[in-house]
Amino acid sequence: MPRKPTQKRAIVTVDAIVEAGFMAVASHGLAGATTRHIATLAGISVGSLYEYFANKEEVYEAMNRKLVEDIIGTIKPLIPSLTHMGIAEAIRTMLHAVGALLRRDNNRYLQCARHGIQSDIKADLTPINRVLIELMMQYLMHHPRYARLINLSAFSYIAINGGMFTLMKHLNEENPSISYDKLVDGLANMMAHYADGELALLEKP
Amino acid sequence: MPRKPTQKRAIVTVDAIVEAGFMAVASHGLAGATTRHIATLAGISVGSLYEYFANKEEVYEAMNRKLVEDIIGTIKPLIPSLTHMGIAEAIRTMLHAVGALLRRDNNRYLQCARHGIQSDIKADLTPINRVLIELMMQYLMHHPRYARLINLSAFSYIAINGGMFTLMKHLNEENPSISYDKLVDGLANMMAHYADGELALLEKP
Amino acid sequence: MPRKPTQKRAIVTVDAIVEAGFMAVASHGLAGATTRHIATLAGISVGSLYEYFANKEEVYEAMNRKLVEDIIGTIKPLIPSLTHMGIAEAIRTMLHAVGALLRRDNNRYLQCARHGIQSDIKADLTPINRVLIELMMQYLMHHPRYARLINLSAFSYIAINGGMFTLMKHLNEENPSISYDKLVDGLANMMAHYADGELALLEKP
Amino acid sequence: MPRKPTQKRAIVTVDAIVEAGFMAVASHGLAGATTRHIATLAGISVGSLYEYFANKEEVYEAMNRKLVEDIIGTIKPLIPSLTHMGIAEAIRTMLHAVGALLRRDNNRYLQCARHGIQSDIKADLTPINRVLIELMMQYLMHHPRYARLINLSAFSYIAINGGMFTLMKHLNEENPSISYDKLVDGLANMMAHYADGELALLEKP
DNA sequence: CATGAATGAGTATTCATTCAT
DNA sequence: AATGAATGAATACTCATTCAT
Structure with a gap:
């Protein structure tokens, strides 16, 4: 008790x-x-x-809550400024901020991620998802032309799972085959091209 | 011994x-x-x-080798036909093949992935990377116009880590928020737009 | 301290x-x-x-003292009236009184007995023995013909140990094979027959 | 497992x-x-x-099974000879045999009983009950006049719970106030008088 | 070569007891 | 006097690894 x-x-x-x-x-x-x-x-x-x-499990759950809390605390304050950027720059900015968080305190969060803290624990990442969706909603209000096309859930799904994980994986590697900046650029550009490419298809098929 | x-x-x-x-x-x-x-x-x-x-660790290592081997065995034979497809279709085809492998034998590989086999074990995924790079080289020989632009290593890095992981994550989810086909389409289109978008920038800046 | x-x-x-x-x-x-x-x-x-x-042990000892005290407090005041009854009725009366005590306060004492409070603790039951002996002495003064025969100590020994324990055991049982009243009757009659039987043997051998 | x-x-x-x-x-x-x-x-x-x-509990259960088995193994072979004795002698014989069993191997069983092995463990004593009932049935066939009166279940209940426990308690005492033989005699006589006394009441009320 | 009985260090968890505040 | 946070020894149980048969 x-x-x-x-x-x-x-x-x-x-x-x-x-x-x-x-x-x-x-x-x-x-x-x-x-x-x-x-x-x-x-x-x-x-x-x-x-x-x-x-029990031990409860400690792990508290750790997970803390991590999620910190990630949200990193992204949320950025939302207002992100909405005025282009897609690529916005993503780049966000990824750099999150990357900095993960490296804080001697890579504490990073090391945990390496050991797969998210695989065994009932990691509830939905709060992060919620923030990203809020970010998107705000972004769409400032860039209404994207509103028509983006499959919000698919986009966010790929972004959070693929993007975040790739980032973590890279930060963990001892001799990464590409530089961190190159990776962030790649991810940012990819998302931007994805959005713009789909948009182009819609506009003049 | x-x-x-x-x-x-x-x-x-x-x-x-x-x-x-x-x-x-x-x-x-x-x-x-x-x-x-x-x-x-x-x-x-x-x-x-x-x-x-x-010891037990060695068994796990052998398991990892087997998994990598099977993934390579799935992708390699597809290379000749993939080179004649468009980027999106090629990626879609490949992801479907790998997805089928992971679900084989009652989701054996998938269940292992769920339990994070790749996080604790010294999972050496570089052989997979090598095959993907080979695939790209072959692809470039049939589609030389991409040769100028693509940062090969970044592309493959994002593809293998982000793509594969997102796929596994999805296959493991009980109530995924998007369908498997939607996800594969999303990933395929993203990569295609990425390549084509970058190309477009190069061609008429 | x-x-x-x-x-x-x-x-x-x-x-x-x-x-x-x-x-x-x-x-x-x-x-x-x-x-x-x-x-x-x-x-x-x-x-x-x-x-x-x-320490905890001392609390248990105090609990034991309290229980013994309460049992004595239940029996002692009955002594004057018990001495005017027949053996069977006297025993029946006493057992009913003790049974009521054990069931007081939501079976508090009973539950303790169920958990074997008397087995681990240095339960000093001799004060109860003393009271029962006093009861017997008083009883003999009113029924002098029993004086010749009864092995006082054996009788009290069997009564307190066998009788009390059987009672507790029964009170604790969820589905006792015999009713409480039948049990008390059985015990009372047994003791009465014991005394009278022995007496008969003495009187006409 | x-x-x-x-x-x-x-x-x-x-x-x-x-x-x-x-x-x-x-x-x-x-x-x-x-x-x-x-x-x-x-x-x-x-x-x-x-x-x-x-687990530990299973060891305790095995111990209980062993004890019950040994007690039954002690009583069962005696049944044929017991049926030809008077009640008092039969009980005396049985109690001496069981007492000897409990003292075997340095009082091993006895010491366990002292620590209340029967209170916490799901001690299934019903097999012993069954044997005692069998003994009674056999006894009644040889002494049919008791058949009319004895409330089999009450008699066996008091005998097994009161009798056995009193015996164990005594064997455990360091300075018992009465001798073992006196106690066994007391118990045997008590049961005999109980039966005979009840019978007498029935025969000439 | 194969077996599976035996090992014992290591894990999570509990709780009587102490002691600084 | 009273508190309740902190302690750490002790317990049941697991499992990778070994080795006699």
Whole structure:
């Protein structure tokens, strides 16, 4: 029965555990991370970990929530400015921001991604999807000509799954065959051409 | 120390173990699959498993090699006919073939992918990359006008990582938000527009 | 080191803890009851519990003392009236009274008995024995003819151990094979016949 | 997934585990006995214990089965001779035999009983009940005059629960207030008088 | 060559007890 | 006095690996 962390100290401890969770998974992998690793990294005892989380799984869920929260916190504030850019530039801007987030704190998030944190945990990525859809809606209001054509769900599906994953994969590679900027450019251009190409088809078939 | 399986019977056993590995991971997950599961499914004893593989990790590596091998075996024979198609059709054809492979044998490969087999194992996907590059070279010989523009490595990088992963992700989803055909069409069109869009920029800037 | 609770408030707290102990054991079993359960049910903190009891074991001992005390408190006042009854009726009366005690407060004592509180704890039942012996002495003064024969200690030993336990066992059973009244009758008659039978043997050998 | 012990060695091991279970419970109590205790006493590793038993509970169940089996094995062969005795002598004979069983092997069964093995485990004592009922049926065939009166189920209920428990309790006591023989005599006489007393009431009311 | 019984280090989780606030 | 956060030893159970037969 995990305690509700109402006191200041308790909240600090909960945060420390989540941080330690990222560190532990980063160094030992999802399966290799033990509760003792996490507790030690958080500077507490195993028992204390279980004061705040009913089990290991709950720690992982909290980690996932934190990651999703941070990604959303990165994208959302950018929306107003993104809507005034061209597709390619908007995507490029967004990907660079997310890339920076993933590399923060010694690549903490990145290392977790490498170990597939999203495969075993009930990673609820729908909040990210929601933000991206909101971004699109805003974008369409400023660029109404795209409104006719884009299959919103397909576009977002490919963007979030293909785009994000490719980005993560690249950030994780030790000797990537292409540079990060080249990759981001490639993804941005691809999406832009996709949209414009489909639009062209519609306009003069 | 495992022997090199030179005899016929030994080779059969090794194959059975690898097959059993896929089955075990498919039903119990990467972390849940035990050597006993694998040995039992392979119809041998645990002891025998260790005659052919030094440890569990080696079995996983063999599984990975097999998967890569099968994917290559699926794509390679298609190359001659793919070179005569348009970009979108070629990609569509290829993705459908790979999708069929992943669903073979009761989704064996797919289930493994779901459990993140590629995240923990030193999955060496470069052979697949090589084949795709070969495919491109051949394609360029039949469509020389693309030769000028395409950043081969970036294109293939995005194609293999983003495309493949998106495909797997989709095949694994229980209630995908878009249909499989829509997804393949989306990916195919995207790549085609990407190529054609870049080409257009080059031709009349 | 727990203080001797001399103040009123302290005595109230001690009682609350003992009550909470019965409730905790009743709902979670002897092994399942935790100090946190007990403290929470008593409306205090774990720390406070240790102000009054050196450890969990001491709480259990206090619970045992309370139970024995209550049983004695149930039997003792009955003694004067029991001495005027026949053996069977006296036993029947006593067993019904004790049965009622065990079922008091939502079967609190009963549930504890079910969880074997008497097996692990140093249950000192001798005070009960003493009261039963006192009862017998009084009974003999009113029925002197039994004085010659009855092996007092054997009789009381069998009565307290066999009788009480059989009673508890029955009260705990979900689908007892015989009714409660039948059981009490059986026990009462058995003891009565025992006494009278032995007496008969003595009188006309 | 516990193995079926088909091989000779395995059967020996299973027996050793059950024996060790009795020893462990005898020295540490039901709650205090750990899987490691049991394994060590059985001269095997914890892992091996789990080869044959799915969990600790299963070991306890096997112990219970063994005890019930042994008690039945003690009583059943006596039935033919018991049927030719008087009630008191028959009960005395039976109780002595069971008492001897409980004291066998350094009081192994006895110590377990002290720790309440029967309270937590789903002790299925019905087989013992069945044997006692069989004994009664046989007895009645040789002593038909008792047939009219005895409430078989009540008699057996009191006999098995009250009688057996009182016996065990006594055997466990360090300084019993009465001797073992006195107790057995008391129980035997009590049952005999019970039967005869009830019979007398029926015959000349 | 094959077997499968045996191993024991390692995992998540619990809970009596302590002690700083 | 009272609190409740922190502790860490202890427990049941798993599973990759070994090795006697």
